[in-house]
Amino acid sequence: MHTFTGVSASPGVVIGPVEQIDHGTTGLHRIVCDPFRERALYDVAVVLAKDELRRLSQRAKGPDADILLFQIALLEDESFTNEIGDYIAAGAGGAAAVERAEQIFARRLRDVDDEYIRERSVDVCDVCRRVVDILDGRPRRRLHLKRPSILVADRFFPSDLFSLDRRMILGLASNQDSTISHAAIMARSMGLPAVLQLGDGVAALAAGKRAILDANLEDGSGCLIIDPDGAHIAQADCKIALNRLHGNESDPVAALPCLTKDGAAFRLLTMTNLSNAEDKALPQAAVGVGLLRTESVILNDLSEAEQLERLKERLEATDGAMLAVRTCDANADDEAPWTAAVRESLQGHRLLWPQIRALLQAAPGGDLRLLFPMIAGAEDWDACLREVTACRDELQSRGIEVGRLPPMGCIVDMPSAALLAGELIQHGAQILAIDIEDLARYTLGLVKDPAAAASRAASPAVQRLVKEVLRQAEGTGVLVYLCGITVASVDQMPAYLHLGIRHFATEPAALLPLKKRLMEEDLNKTI
Incomplete structure (x- = not known):
């Protein structure tokens, strides 16, 4: 045993x-032909791989289909194809060239700070392995x-x-x-x-x-x-x-009020992704969406109209509850192989203007709020506001009336944002969503170790930063809450309940565990 x-x-x-x-071992019994033949064999393998992926995508739904479409897009990506072509021209075999490109492009994703983007490196490995198997004649x-x-x-x-x-x-x-x-x-x-x-x-x-x-x-x-x-x-x-x-029955705790042992109320929000086609409705324990991630805007190069349609669907599904949308951050994704065209479309702007325009148009349909990530201080915040104003002016020039701007705030994911929370509020931030695991990563030097950050999310240094945010926001009416909570960090959250945090945005799988954990707390007792 x-x-x-x-x-x-x-x-x-x-x-x-x-x-x-x-997934076996590749590279056995390879014979390298001349570069022209190797390139021709590679081109044929790509055609076959794309055909297999399209057949799979016809049976897939929602995020599964999106992943397959991304893999097809990667095979069509010019920088990816050129990397392989150059290596073949230098004398390498087609399979070895694909394996080399896999290492390069997957490593770029694994080096990105965003954990969700890092996990997409497996998609690169998946599609490259498919092409290599075809070139090696391995049965699939x-x-x-x-x-x-x-x-x-x-x-x-x-x-x-x-x-x-x-x-x-x-x-x-x-x-x-x-x-x-x-x-x-x-x-x-x-x-x-x-x-x-x-x-x-x-x-x-x-x-x-x-x-x-x-x-x-x-x-x-x-x-x-x-x-x-x-x-x-x-x-x-x-x-x-x-x-x-x-x-056969749902957990009865889901229907209970969110109250600690001593009767203090807290609120649970959920986190989700714009690309998720299923489960748009709020889970029973959640009173809103505290973090709607929008990486799919970059991954799938969604148009303004497509983004607007998905946002309207989300707002309708939340039925009047809060929907806080985390805008794309191009800086975090600029090593991804598919973002060259997106960077071109930015035209020097940090945010995707089509996304901002879609958000402004969707806002009247519900309680939509905008959250900007990677804000180091007031200068970054002011730059975001200028872009929002420019997008509003452009919409109005098209004859699309934009009323009052939706509530806007920032993701507090860096220590500088926590220390300068007062300045951000003075410059108009109405929401401060503290991404607790990211803040732990940047504070404790664990940028590339999210698992360790989750287990140390309540370290004294991170708690001090959160306490400073609460102190600077006191009396301003600004909503301060924690987001980025996963199953791995649930046991770290009571510390923040005792500090004064009352709203927690967590992944769906952690909603009930977190609720049960917080209901056990007595705020009259010190920890």
């Missing part, structure tokens, strides 16, 4: 056989699960899961994936238990064995028990029976 501990990305307990998704057979199984992988590629019969998947276990990876998102949407970051070699060790996947450990972690003994199986069976006993 072997037990491996990781991060729980979706709750649940299952017992069953293990099937490994093995669909995995047929003959019985319900726990799937394990070193790292799940999106296409690994698209073609599977999801009724045959008991749960997911991964050596490397993070809690915002595609595998984690799919597990949560399907209600499957998932344990990630188990460590190198675990997937290979578990393959073909029987295992327990337990994503319900009390500390928010999870484990994979390979070849469990009778005692562990009995314990897991008990957990499964309890889950089934309560599984």
Whole structure:
């Protein structure tokens, strides 16, 4: 029996056989032809890969379809194609050139500060592996699960899961994936238990064995028990029976008022992404959307009209509740391979003007609020306001009347913004949404280690910065709340409840755990 501990990305307990998704080893028995033939073979492989992706996209929905369309767009990206063509011209084989481009472009994404963008590096690896498999003549057979199984992988590629019969998947276990990876998102949407970051070699060790996947450990972690003994199986069976006993009804805590033990009220907001096609309605425990991310504006190069339509749908679904939209930040994405055309369209502006125009047009349809990220101080804030004014003037020149501007504020994700909160308020900021995990990353020097930042989100230095924001905002009527909260940082949040924070914006999977955690607090007692 072997037990491996990781991060729980979706709750649940299952017992069953293990099937490994093995991406195999490439590069065996390659023969490099002359550059002209290698380029021709590459061009044919791209055509075949795009055809496979289009067939998959016809069956996919929502974000799954968006991922496949992004992979097709990457194969058509000029900078990506030129990188491969130049290497082939220098004498490399087509497959080796694709592998080199994969390393370059995936590394660029992994070096971006935004965790969501970093996770998109797996899409680059996925599509490049597809082309390499075609060039190497490797079979790309669909995995047929003959019985319900726990799937394990070193790292799940999106296409690994698209073609599977999801009724045959008991749960997911991964050596490397993070809690915002595609595998984690799919597990949560399907209600499957998932344990990630188990460590190198675990997937290979578990393959073909029987295992327990337990994503319900009390500390928010999870484990994979390979070849469990009778005692562990009995314990897991008990957990499964309890889950089934309560599984037919929603958690009663969701309907309870958000009150601490001593009767202090708090509010829960949810976080989501503009590209998510499903679950637009607010979860029962949430009273609004505290952070609507808009990376898909860049990823899919959405037009102003397309953005406006999606924003209207979101506002209608929230039914009058708050919808705080985090605008795109081009600076955070300027190493991504697909943003060259977007940067060209910026024409020197930090924000995407079509997005601002869409937001201003959508605002009358509900309680829409604008949040600007990466604001270092009043100078950045004033620049954003000038762009909003310019976009409003342009709309009015088209004959589109824009009334009162929606409430606007900034994401406090850098220490400088926390220290200068008073100046931001004096310059017109009406909302200060503190991205607690990002603030921890920048404050504690953990920019490239979000998991560590989540576990240290309530460190004394970060708490002091949040306290300073609250002090400077006191008496101004400015809404201050925490956002960027994930399952991994739930246990850090009571500290901020005691500091005076009363609004918390969290990913959907963390809503109920956070609510239960905060309801246990007594603000009359010091911590």
